[in-house]
Amino acid sequence: MSNQAPGVRIDGLTVVYKTPAGELPAVRGVTLTLEPGSITGIVGESGSGKSTLALSLLNAVQPPGRIAGGSVEIDGLGDVVGLRGEELRKARGKHIGYVFQAAQNSLNPLKTVGKQLLDLGRSHGVDDLRGLVREAKELLGRMGLDGARVLDSHQHELSGGMRQRVGIMLALVLNAHLVVLDEPTTALDMITQANILRIVREVHAERGLTTLVITHDIGVVAEVADRLAVMYGGRLVEQGPTREVLGAPRHPYTRGLIQAIPRLTGDIGEARALPGRPPTLATVPKQGCVFRERCELRMDVCDTVDPETVADGPRLVACHAVNSAPASTTVATKEHA
Numbered sequence: 001m002s003n004q005a006p007g008v009r010i011d012g013l014t015v016v017y018k019t020p021a022g023e024l025p026a027v028r029g030v031t032l033t034l035e036p037g038s039i040t041g042i043v044g045e046s047g048s049g050k051s052t053l054a055l056s057l058l059n060a061v062q063p064p065g066r067i068a069g070g071s072v073e074i075d076g077l078g079d080v081v082g083l084r085g086e087e088l089r090k091a092r093g094k095h096i097g098y099v100f101q102a103a104q105n106s107l108n109p110l111k112t113v114g115k116q117l118l119d120l121g122r123s124h125g126v127d128d129l130r131g132l133v134r135e136a137k138e139l140l141g142r143m144g145l146d147g148a149r150v151l152d153s154h155q156h157e158l159s160g161g162m163r164q165r166v167g168i169m170l171a172l173v174l175n176a177h178l179v180v181l182d183e184p185t186t187a188l189d190m191i192t193q194a195n196i197l198r199i200v201r202e203v204h205a206e207r208g209l210t211t212l213v214i215t216h217d218i219g220v221v222a223e224v225a226d227r228l229a230v231m232y233g234g235r236l237v238e239q240g241p242t243r244e245v246l247g248a249p250r251h252p253y254t255r256g257l258i259q260a261i262p263r264l265t266g267d268i269g270e271a272r273a274l275p276g277r278p279p280t281l282a283t284v285p286k287q288g289c290v291f292r293e294r295c296e297l298r299m300d301v302c303d304t305v306d307p308e309t310v311a312d313g314p315r316l317v318a319c320h321a322v323n324s325a326p327a328s329t330t331v332a333t334k335e336h337a
């Protein structure tokens with residue numbers, strides 16, 4: 001991979017988990033492009049398949065899960081779904097930096113952060129380990145931490161918020177140009193969250209990265225993402241430029257998510273939680289629209305026919321009610337399940 005922001009093309013991706021009821025899809029027929037140099041946010045409630053989709057970028061879905069169909073083409077690496085063993089290990093860390101959702105718990109409790117940093121550097125053939133430590137201290141310093149002290153610490157000596165920032169440092173320190181951040185700010189207070197998101201944006205711009213941010217918090221994507229993809233029941237239901245999607249959401253689920261945000265100004269009672277709950281693997285409908293049970297625009301066709309993804313300029317929406325808009329053109333959504 002060159003030293004430039006890579007483009008990523010996810011096409012018809014389906015990921016299944018083995019359950020007592022057979023293999024069920026957590027991600028189904030997802031098609032998404034990450035433009036080089038962009039920050040894309042994926043938002044959706046718990047269980048919508050965000051983490052499973054993010055893990056697929058590293059071909060890191062673990063049993064009982066497996067990628068059952070589709071491809072993930074990353075510039076310079078090819079289709080990572082086909083990568084195995086050493087090739088795959090090298091790609092992770094060096095080309096793809098990743099902060100796991102449970103970043104607070106992903107450190108080794110027996111080793112200092114500095115020792116883990118050196119292990120990471122050695123396992124990726126970094127010659128200049130001093131330079132690596134310098135870089136780590138610099139990144140930690142920018143995130144408001146005393147770098148030398150953090151590198152000398154064990155996991156138990158750090159707060160949840162500090163571990164989260166260590167996770168972000170480890171994802172960035174090898175200079176990967178594709179960075180995946182899964183819930184990067186969940187353990188943080190509002191001020192620290194804003195600070196971390198500012199740093200994510202700065203480092204993204206300085207280094208020329210392609211960044212994917214996974215979150216249940218629409219405020220986080222509003223803060224950082226150029227483009228926003230909304231996920232529900234393993235499907236992408238709406239995508240587009242963040243401002244356009246937030247300013248004029250089209251899919252009823254996106255509208256529901258936005259209406260559920262309490263505003264700082266105005267009546268707190270105006271925030272309306274979306275009624276009902278998202279489906280689990282066992283309750284996701286096998287045919288028809290995955291959102292219909294909670295949808296105020298439900299029509300008969302929604303019970304039987306999966307809505308196609310329809311493009312209107314840069315906006316993509318999968319909804320029968322919205323599909324009737326006259327200026328739309330249909331794009332094929334591949335199903336590999």
Ligand SMILES: Nc1ncnc2c1ncn2[C@@H]1O[C@H](COP(=O)(O)OP(=O)(O)OP(=O)(O)O)[C@@H](O)[C@H]1O
Pocket residue numbers: 017018019026044045046047048049050051052053063064065101216279280281
């Ligand atoms: N190891 C597993 N075995 C079985 N089912 C799983 C496994 N991991 C995830 N799932 C199921 O797959 C679906 C998608 O989970 P995933 O963690 O990708 O969603 P998410 O949107 O990231 O949610 P969260 O933010 O809560 O992690 C959920 O229904 C979840 O229960």
